[in-house]
Amino acid sequence: MFTTCESADATVGSVMATIEGREEHIRLAGIIKGLHADLRKKFKKCTDADDFEQIWKEHCSDTDTLRQYADAMHHLATDHWTRLPETRIDWCRKTILEYFHGGGLKKALEKVSRRIQVHRAKKLQREYSDRRKKDTSKDEQRDQNVGNDSENVDLCISAPSLPEVYDEATCVIDTDTLPTTSVDIGVPFRGRIRLLDVGSCYNPFAGFEEFLSIGLDISPANSKVHRCDFLNLELTDPDPSALSKDDPFGGLPDTVSQLPRQSFHVVVFSLLLEYLPSAGQRWTCCCNAHQLLAGNGLLVVVTPDSHKQHRNAAMIKSWRQAIESLGFVRWRYVKLDHLHCLAFRKIHVGEVRDKELGPASPDMLYIPQDFHEDEDADAEVVSRSDTDIEDISKTFEELPACWDSDEDD
Structure with missing residues (x-):
């Protein structure tokens, strides 16, 4: 009887811990969602570019709100999301290593040559x-x-x-490769992978030896992340001699306002683009990523979606066309249970594509929330079914640890 009681007490304790953990998870997720919803509402009221700029400037200077946001993101990432069997960080790492060390880049370049x-x-x-x-x-x-x-x-x-x-x-076919520069990435790849994690919060990639990871965020959660407004980042000329060093970014200041072009092998937007309140900002992020990447570098984009693959297929197709128009070609696309995961290779100027791209514009980087005029959180809660709540809960499990405000080719 005593053993049975102990077992029962342990079960009750486990259940209570689970309930408490879920409640804390919901509370933290509410902070994240509330900030993004509020930011989108403000942007929807804008009438011109000056208004956009002013709202974003005020947002970046709201240190108290951003600190609360960063703390919530950090706790979610380290206390809750790490329990998943495979996180979005795991997928990014696996994909990047396959590209650089698993033959992915070699196959891509061979296809380009053919x-x-x-x-x-x-x-x-x-x-x-x-x-x-x-x-x-x-x-x-x-x-x-x-x-x-x-x-x-x-x-x-x-x-x-x-x-x-x-x-x-x-x-006779000229098999010479396209013109390259001293910072372009070739095969075999050697050295550590220079990775820029935008909106990084706590720089999770710094824990992997194969990466030289630089984390950027407008509200860092720890000292491993540099404070930076990526939308207003100044891009400078590349310095090949500096990039030849083991740690070319070792002297970066705590606050980063500029970075050299063509300096990174990978740029990661892990659950970042969909939390920016305007399509124009998402476009600017992708433009900056293109300039910061060396030739054949990889842009990794992860965005949440708890629905079936076909539900938002048109949006993902639109994203692909927009991003490729900037000088990329898709290298990989995978739809996981609650995520769309994409990787794009930066192509060379003049590189021949399989087919011509159609016209593209910033508004192609849209998200469903861009078309929601009213975002009454309380009304949403009342109207949700049990299935909706479960889907949302699962989506929150994959919320970003990397934003500050929020198929093979």
């Missing part, structure tokens, strides 16, 4: 065909002139055939 060869061969074929058409037209004109001149009939019959225009030497 595509270039096919493109050049088709170009030579078109040029050869055009030359043949021109020569045929000249032959027909000459024959017509000869036919009209009876004195030249014998000459025409006895004239030797024209030399063949086709020359095998002209169809």
Whole structure:
């Protein structure tokens, strides 16, 4: 009986701990959601660019609110999300290592080389065909002139055939690679992977030896993260000699206002873009990421979605077209239970694509919340079904530890 009572007490204690943990989880998640909802409402009331800028400036200077947000994010990330069998950080790390050390980059570059060869061969074929058409037209004109001149009939019959225009030497495929710079990434890849984690909160990638991780956030949760407003980051000229050092960013100040272009192998937006209140800001983030990445660098984007894959497929397709238009090509896409996970390779200028891209604009980086005029949290709670609540709870389990305010190719 005594043992049974002990077992029962342990079970009750476990249940109570679970309930308390869930309540704390909900409280922290509420802080996150409330801040983002409030920020979106303010941005929707804006009438011009100056208003956008002013609201964002006020947001970045609201230290008390941002500190509360950072604390909530840090506790969620370290006390709750680490219990998951595979976190978004795990997926990012696995994908990045496969790209740089598992043959992913090598396969991508081999595909680029084959595509270039096919493109050049088709170009030579078109040029050869055009030359043949021109020569045929000249032959027909000459024959017509000869036919009209009876004195030249014998000459025409006895004239030797024209030399063949086709020359095998002209169809030799140039397999030279595209022009590269000293900071472009090639194979085999050597050294530590320079990774920029934007909106990092507590810099989770710093715990992996294979990364030289730089975390940026407008409200850092610890000393491993540099304070930075990524939207207003100044981009400077690259310094290849500095990048050749083991730790080229060892002297970064606590507050970062500028970074050199083409300095990183990876830029991570882990649950970042969807929490920025405007599509224009998301576009700016992707533009900055493109400039900060070296050639063949990787942009990793993770965004939450607890629905089935097809539910927001149009949004993900729109994101892909917008991001690729900036100079990327998708390398990987995976839909997990509550996440869309994408990785894009930065292409070379002039690199041939499989197909032409359609027109793109910042508004293509939309999220469903952009079209919600009213976001009454209390009304939402009343109208939610048990299924909705479960989906939201699971989505909160994958909320970002990395924002400050919130398929193979």
